Amino acid sequence: MRFQAIGLMSGTSLDGLDICYAAFEKTHNWDFQILKAETIPYSNNWEEKLRNAIHLSSEELLELHSEYGFYLGQKVKDFIDRNHLENIDLIASHGHTVFHQPQKKFTLQIGDGRAVKIETGLPVIYDFRNQDVLMGGNGAPLVPIGDELLFSEYDACLNLGGFSNISLQQNNQRIAFDIAPVNIVLNRLAQKFNKTFDENGDLARQGKIDEDLLLKLNSLDFYSQPHPKSLGIEWCSEHIFPLLENIETIDAIASFTEHAAQQISHTLNKNNLKTVLFTGGGTYNAFLIEKIKEKTETGIIIPEKEIIDYKEALIFAFMGVLKMNNEINVLSSATGSSANHSSGVIA
Known part of the structure; x- marks a missing residue:
């Protein structure tokens, strides 16, 4: 066929x-x-x-x-x-x-x-x-069927788009869930600098991490809920954007990048994953990838551009x-x- x-x-x-x-x-x-x-x-x-x-x-x-x-x-x-x-x-x-x-x-x-x-x-x-x-x-997420049938050589597939999501085999079945918002928040913050996105994470590199903000972000209920679970823009409007309002934008970008990296690496570590295929626009955010690599032993596989962009x-x-x-x-x-x-x- x-x-x-x-x-x-x-x-x-x-x-x-x-x-x-x-x-x-x-x-x-x-x-x-x-x-x-x-x-x-x-x-x-x-x-x-x-x-x-x-x-x-x-x-x-x-x-x-x-x-x-x-x-x-x-x-x-x-x-x-x-x-x-x-x-x-x-x-x-x-x-x-x-x-x-x-x-x-x-x-x-x-x-x-x-x-x-x-x-x-x-x-x-x-x-x-x-x-x-x-x-x-x-x-959501719907792509796990493709992960299972087209990309089974990896322990997991992780997409870094508006939201980060992952799919992996667990107890002989494919589970998947959204991990955290990524570009939907970072792009919005970057627009305050007249940029459509934070290229290579260069803005995040310049900011300081606001520890209080980071604590509030990491304490959101969604992160302790069991899978399956998914996120939407409405959730960000209710839970994320209000927390960022009174923070210096450059520090908000740095803090949110750290938050995303912490949530993603926590998921990789918790599931003892050896190799994970990373795709989606966020894969080009070099600073975010560096941050994730600092926090995990998991092998992060970044494929050719065609797969990153069009998976x-x-x-x-x-x-x-x-x-x-x-x-x-x-x-x-x-x-x-x-x-x-x-x-x-x-x-």
């Missing part, structure tokens, strides 16, 4: 739309090859629209859901045409998360997959999270392939739902 699929991913850090065209082949195990991948940066207008989506009225949000779906469709069609791609079996679109409150049984990823299909004429699979939430799960988009493409074949693509051991299942809506 060989499939060629495109995965679309828009992360919480709003740095752009990741598009990954990959081939998947199953013999005994699944193998993959990234054939073409790129990030389409958001215009200021689109970044603003997506950032403010959480504040829209119902009618405005429905309008944006359609508008963003057509935007995704146009961008992926341009990608296909520009690269002369053929024999595409499907497009799998994550959409952009606006709300994520699984405890209230809802999560919302905008970008109507039917609009993507209208623009491209290809089968589209979208809305991967809702079914899991309705089944009592967190609707999530790759896995959503893979989840689309699994859904098309009616195979399990969401693990209940990772999300906390009532059963493993095959998720996604087919347009």
Whole structure:
């Protein structure tokens, strides 16, 4: 069995739309090859629209859901045409998360997959999270199925994006959970210096750690809760951003970088992990990686740029392939739902 699929991913850090065209082949195990991948940066207008989506009225949000779906469709069609791609079996679109409150049984990823299909004429699979939430799960993290079937040579896979999350084998099952916010907080703080992110952690290097702030951050309830568990922007707005308000920004960046490093290394140490694959934009934050390495004996594996940047988009493409074949693509051991299942809506 060989499939060629495109995965679309828009992360919480709003740095752009990741598009990954990959081939998947199953013999005994699944193998993959990234054939073409790129990030389409958001215009200021689109970044603003997506950032403010959480504040829209119902009618405005429905309008944006359609508008963003057509935007995704146009961008992926341009990608296909520009690269002369053929024999595409499907497009799998994550959409952009606006709300994520699984405890209230809802999560919302905008970008109507039917609009993507209208623009491209290809089968589209979208809305991967809702079914899991309705089944009592967190609707996140979803990538563990890809970690298990495509990256099983590592003890664990850790993504450093808007939030840090990890997936690993424990008692013969794949567990996964969010560890702590990362770029969703650091990028917001960096914007006060007219930067979109803290490149290499250079800002954090200049700040001083505020020990009181660090203590408050590390004492937040989420960190002592058992897995499965996941984080959203709403949690940061309630628990993180208020703590940073009266702190000198440069010190807030230093302190939050230290906090993220402590929470991540604590997770690695607690689970006695020997090798962990690190991916996501935060992997380029040299200072954060240094801080984590100082606090753990775990071997931190940083792969080639293609995997760092596009692993999530790759896995959503893979989840689309699994859904098309009616195979399990969401693990209940990772999300906390009532059963493993095959998720996604087919347009």
